[in-house]
Amino acid sequence: MLLSAVDFSHSLLKETVCKGDLVIDATVGNGSDTVLLATLVGPTGKVIGFDVQKQAVENTAQKLLLAGLTDQATLLHQGHETLGDVLADNAKIGGAIFNLGYLPGSDKTIITKKNTTIRAIEALLPKLRIGSYILLVVYSGHPGGMEEKNALLDYCSSLNQSLFKVLQYGFINQINHPPFLIAIEKKKTPYMK
Numbered sequence: 564m565l566l567s568a569v570d571f572s573h574s575l576l577k578e579t580v581c582k583g584d585l586v587i588d589a590t591v592g593n594g595s596d597t598v599l600l601a602t603l604v605g606p607t608g609k610v611i612g613f614d615v616q617k618q619a620v621e622n623t624a625q626k627l628l629l630a631g632l633t634d635q636a637t638l639l640h641q642g643h644e645t646l647g648d649v650l651a652d653n654a655k656i657g658g659a660i661f662n663l664g665y666l667p668g669s670d671k672t673i674i675t676k677k678n679t680t681i682r683a684i685e686a687l688l689p690k691l692r693i694g695s696y697i698l699l700v701v702y703s704g705h706p707g708g709m710e711e712k713n714a715l716l717d718y719c720s721s722l723n724q725s726l727f728k729v730l731q732y733g734f735i736n737q738i739n740h741p742p743f744l745i746a747i748e749k750k751k752t753p754y755m756k
């Protein structure tokens with residue numbers, strides 16, 4: 564069965580995130596991705612989660628509490644564009660997910676934006692472990708969505724193919740701008756051990 568963009572992103576995380584990893588949920592929202600990541604990294608790992616909405620951080624904290632996963636997550640009520648300041652210089656990231664757009668059931672004007680999303684991706688790329696993914700679930704049907712989508716497609720298409728594999732995955736016969744996935748994988752290059 565062909566998976567939705569969100570389900571496919573989860574299957575890629577399950578394949579690559581290991582116990583003990585440091586991973587990023589760049590947009591925690593209602594916490595579904597955060598709970599998955601916290602489960603995958605286990606008690607020895609850490610999820611750092613970002614959201615600009617207080618309500619999103621509180622909802623996610625509650626979800627983690629109910630799942631008994633509080634210890635392995637740090638939630639930050641701030642934009643993911645601050646990732647470069649938050650991560651240690653020598654941090655190695657086992658995966659990152661961005662579920663973009665607005666939070667369903669919340670204020671539809673609070674959306675992710677091209678410049679801040681790209682700034683966060685740029686902070687993550689050098690720290691990504693070889694074989695791991697930065698996953699972008701992209702929505703374009705809301706005001707501002709198409710602008711972010713086009714900018715991300717431009718940016719990700721221009722990533723050096725000798726350093727990164729970039730995949731676009733999505734349905735092409737669905738109405739109403741279905742979400743699609745951009746997956747960036749860090750490649751092993753010949754000079755790396």
Ligand SMILES: C[S@@+](CC[C@H](N)C(=O)[O-])C[C@H]1O[C@@H](n2cnc3c(N)ncnc32)[C@H](O)[C@@H]1O
Pocket residue numbers: 589590591592593594595596597613614615616619641642643644662663664665666667673674675676679
């Ligand atoms: C589609 S929702 C995320 C859904 C979430 N992953 C889940 O499983 O419920 C997008 C979220 O991005 C947040 N957001 C918008 N701009 C942001 C930014 N610059 N940094 C971090 N989060 C941001 C919104 O507040 C919203 O909660």
